[in-house]
Amino acid sequence: MDSKRVVFLVDMQSFYASVEKAANPAIRDKPIVVAGDPKRRSGVVLAACPLAKAYGVTTAEALWQAEQKCRQLVVVRPRMEMYIHVSLQITRIFESFTDLVEPYSIDEQFLDVTGSIGLFGDPWEMARQIRERVRLETGIICRVGIGENKVLAKMACDNFAKKRESGVFWLKKEELADTLWTLPVEKLFGVGSRMKRHFHRMGIYTISQLAELSPGVLSRRFGVNGEVLWRTARGIDDSAVSPKAHDLQKGIGHHMTLPRDYHTAEEIKVVLLELCEEVCRRSRSKGLMGSVISVGCRGADFEVSMGFHRQMKLAEPTHDAATLYEVVCRLFERYWQHNPVRSVGVNLGQLVPDNVVQLNLFDDVEKKRSLALALDDIRQRYGSDAILRAASLQKAGQARERAQKIGGHYK
């Protein structure tokens, strides 16, 4: 009996741009990009349709650069809420093929269809049906990578299915020498530009060279990650496709790219306070507290590493914004080198349920918690900018602007 699994990785083509084109027939035959507000620094290309890509427009480049490459470019403002809805709609379509659906990102999902083959036909036929349903019901073209595990499915999609007109590719483990191994090492899942440089320095240029190395050599050089990359090159991955993969949360964090460079501690602390408020609000909504607080700042010049990222462990877990802010300020004051700051982030880790709290003789923990929950309730009902800290009304404050957005992009 063949005990191999059949895993799909389904990827949506230019997801945000495709949603916009499906909703607006007038722009279907035009080169479009979905981009943030061009007046602010968020004016970067979030998604470009294939027509725009043909002009050389790429994702994540500045909008002004994209407009220079393509004069007739149509710029559409993002609608994150709608993209989330469409992503959930696509998940529902997949769930009619298998109960094992794991969202990997907003536009990529893993499906374990091993048990559905008897009902829907062989993997090729099922991939065709999935593509057809997604196209008819959402207007989006998707590509399907097939493999016997998640990494093979992912690499089948990224390296082959996206480049084929059929939009489907089956990467078989026994055929890796003729398919995956012929590709340059940077095409391997998990190898970025820095890893590529390391490999080149070691004389490794193709995936086959990596696969033929001893895993011991790689683990000695890169630790656990080295062995993971070796396993990926050989198509070995035992991880299950789990619909509950994202249920276990390790940390709650928020990060913000600022609209301009912030130079003074007073300005930066306003944003840090807003981030602490947001992190604590989300922690409370999930009934969690954390005891490891980390803060990160990135300098204005991305080329030169001028930022810092530091963390501190508290004696007691918390989701109180004032406590969090105090620690964040302490870290910030200790490690900030007075360089201009362009992006900041706050994270709360080592999460535990918030139903057990250490009481304190000098602090009314219950009262603080009730106040925070009352604030959360107001924000839940009337919007996140319904009640704000006075500091957020300063020029440096971002809370009001962010209330209109999801993940830093317009709703």
Add this chain to the structure above:
Amino acid sequence: MSGTSPEREASSESVRELLRECILYGIFFKAVASDVELFRSIASRISYLPLLEDVSAWAERVHYRLKRQLHQLGVEVLTTQKQGPMYKVEIRMNGYRREAIYSIELLRAECQEKLKGLLARHAEEQGRKGNEA
């Protein structure tokens, strides 16, 4: 022995295409009929009512023709329901219950395209008749 899937029995591609067309024309004729009612209360210089009524009646005829075609293929539309930004359609396909979940934005855009196509075809026909005369 494994049962034969309904998706495999009837060519699912054509069935799903037909289903979408049927749903689209169903929504289209109802939307135009609703706009007809709206126009009744407006005093306009030119009466658009007969034109809109014709479009609605035409779309309704197409909708029912497609529904009959689906029926012949063993597909029955059981329920249709709006669920937030989605439009859920439950069908019975050769005895199996299945669903289709359409994006309302997409359906609206496609209805708009149908109307545009219809007007373009009409203008083309008029032009041809004019040339023949």
